[in-house]
Amino acid sequence: MGTVQSQNLPAVDADTTALVLIGSVSIEGNYRTRTPIILREMALKPGDTLRRSELPDRLEIDRRKIVNTNLFVTVEMQTLPQEATTEDATEVVDIRVVVKERWYFLAIPVFQLADRNFNEWWYDRDRDLRRVTYGLYMSYNNLTGRADRLRFLAEFGFIPKYEMTYSVPYIDKAQKLGITTGVSYTTNKSMPYRTWRDKLDYFNSENLNRERFYTFVSLTRRNKFYTFHSVDFRWNYIGLSDTITALNPHYLLGGRSLQQYFQLSYILSHDRRDNVQYPLRGRIGGFQVSKLGLLPTDNVNLAYLYGWYRHYIPISKRWFANSGIRGRISLPRRQPYLQTLGLGYRSDLVRGYELYVVDGQHYALLQNELKFKLFDIQKHFSWIPLQQFNTIPLATYLNTFADAGYVRNFYPERSNTRLGNTLLYGVGMGLDVVTFYNMTARFNVTVNGNGEQRFFFNFGRQF
Structure with missing residues (x-):
């Protein structure tokens, strides 16, 4: 179907109340497409806090919306946990969106x-x-x-x-x-x-x-x-x-x-x-x-x-x-x-x-x-x-x-x-x-x- 499933997602443990803070959101592979066009499709934003167990599904939903722009052959959603955490021990995760553009x-x-x-x-x-x-x-x-x-x-x-x-x-x-x-x-x-x-x-x-x-x-x-x-x-x-x-x-x-x-x-x-x-x-x-x-x-x-x-x-x-x-x-x-x-x-x-x-x-x-x-x-x-x-x-x-x-x-x-x-x-x-x-x-x-x-x-x- 021309897409790649989300990769490098944090493991979901038994603690369904564990929180994740979205650090940064970066886009790679968009040589022609302007970054705001891709970010427009994403509900996840820097500074958002959500349960760790919800993150894979939320990323997949955003990935599908980017796919449906019909601008890309493949779309990957990758997560990069930061070494440092917040004072209340909330894990901080950066999101990297890797796209391969179509022949336009x-x-x-x-x-x-x-x-x-x-x-x-x-x-x-x-x-x-x-x-x-x-x-x-x-x-x-x-x-x-x-x-x-x-x-x-x-x-x-x-x-x-x-x-x-x-x-x-x-x-x-x-x-x-x-x-x-x-x-x-x-x-x-x-x-x-x-x-x-x-x-x-x-x-x-x-x-x-x-x-x-x-x-x-x-x-x-x-x-x-x-x-x-x-x-x-x-x-x-x-x-x-x-x-x-x-x-x-x-x-x-x-x-x-x-x-x-x-x-x-x-x-x-x-x-x-x-x-x-x-x-x-x-x-x-x-x-x-x-x-x-x-x-x-x-x-x-x-x-x-x-x-x-x-x-x-x-x-x-x-x-x-x-x-x-x-x-x-x-x-x-x-x-x-x-x-x-x-x-x-x-x-x-x-x-x-x-x-x-x-x-x-x-x-x-x-x-x-x-x-x-x-x-x-x-x-x-x-x-x-x-x-x-x-x-x-x-x-x-x-x-x-x-x-x-x-x-x-x-x-x-x-x-x-x-x-x-x-x-x-x-x-x-x-x-x-x-x-x-x-x-x-x-x-x-x-x-x-x-x-x-x-x-x-x-x-x-x-x-």
């Missing part, structure tokens, strides 16, 4: 599928290699040593896209307020113009049929360690060809070919997972409330509330479980097809239904997993000259899962849905492979409520 500049060729997921392309699109996008993705993380990030994406092929974002997690001395801003422009010749029988219907063309543009600015507030507040303000533009408008007058409602609007969102999240890449313990939850259309001249008037919660439970050293629920409600009932979202997009799906899209105004999703760790190792290759790449973690997990979901669709005749307004459920088992730089491969065999049995593959990464 990435310039990666893009070659990916334009469909929702690999499985849709494999099973429903006849593995058509024309349905790919290619280009260049560049990411400069930790640009100034403040955990800031500059991203640029240029894609060509099936869906040309250009994006640029810049984020700074802290712009104030108190390290609580951050900002992100960006722009995106996408064009489509071939595109899905409707959902029919819970599948996306594509119109294939050599002419431009859709343009999408948005620009945004987000302010984030992190008062403590685990709770995040965000206010997002953006402007959206969507333009359609007359052909798409004729094929689906509901795409933007009322046969409209243009949609321009301002959007305001508030997001609250609480994240206490041990590892954001592949969590095994902890919990995450939050909600988002958004209003699309703020001015009388805006071409859409819609609001939605989206919420999520997931709990990760370590049963033993090798067995782990997690359970989560998420859902979305939106108003009014009559909505443009473009903004009518149900299950099937991103990770909001009942596993076993990867090939389907279930549109609706409201939905709920319940997911459960039980997994067994086969192994979790790290290999250091001294012959690799770059330290950011010479330590490679690798972990594998067997898992079994059971999901259930429901989508409420008030206009089922528009999509001739068979899965909307009915209970969806799926079960399966698989293998997860987790390695460095936030890459996870999942191999699953599933059975859904229709009795369909499939093998599904998914690969994800988080830069």
Whole structure:
């Protein structure tokens, strides 16, 4: 998982009342990252006094928070007892945090599928290699040593896209307020113009049929360690060809070919997972409330509330479980097809239904997993000259899962849905492979409520 467990911790004896005073806290290995960025994640401070028996757990919690900045390949928490003690015989311990920084500049060729997921392309699109996008993705993380990030994406092929974002997690001395801003422009010749029988219907063309543009600015507030507040303000533009408008007058409602609007969102999240890449313990939850259309001249008037919660439970050293629920409600009932979202997009799906899209105004999703760790190792290759790449973690997990979901669709005749307004459920088992730089491969065999049995593959990464 790209981390090293805490080392050199003081032994815990039978005297659970013995106290430890934190002397100094030093950081090593942060050649680019500014020290305050790391210290921001630590609850332990010089001068703190705590029971000796509590120190290992407190150090491990701080280590996980530093890992979750995604700035380091490995993080070690070391303790160095001082020879002298205080007058009341309290032991004084110095803390040394040793980090190995990641390779922060990435310039990666893009070659990916334009469909929702690999499985849709494999099973429903006849593995058509024309349905790919290619280009260049560049990411400069930790640009100034403040955990800031500059991203640029240029894609060509099936869906040309250009994006640029810049984020700074802290712009104030108190390290609580951050900002992100960006722009995106996408064009489509071939595109899905409707959902029919819970599948996306594509119109294939050599002419431009859709343009999408948005620009945004987000302010984030992190008062403590685990709770995040965000206010997002953006402007959206969507333009359609007359052909798409004729094929689906509901795409933007009322046969409209243009949609321009301002959007305001508030997001609250609480994240206490041990590892954001592949969590095994902890919990995450939050909600988002958004209003699309703020001015009388805006071409859409819609609001939605989206919420999520997931709990990760370590049963033993090798067995782990997690359970989560998420859902979305939106108003009014009559909505443009473009903004009518149900299950099937991103990770909001009942596993076993990867090939389907279930549109609706409201939905709920319940997911459960039980997994067994086969192994979790790290290999250091001294012959690799770059330290950011010479330590490679690798972990594998067997898992079994059971999901259930429901989508409420008030206009089922528009999509001739068979899965909307009915209970969806799926079960399966698989293998997860987790390695460095936030890459996870999942191999699953599933059975859904229709009795369909499939093998599904998914690969994800988080830069």
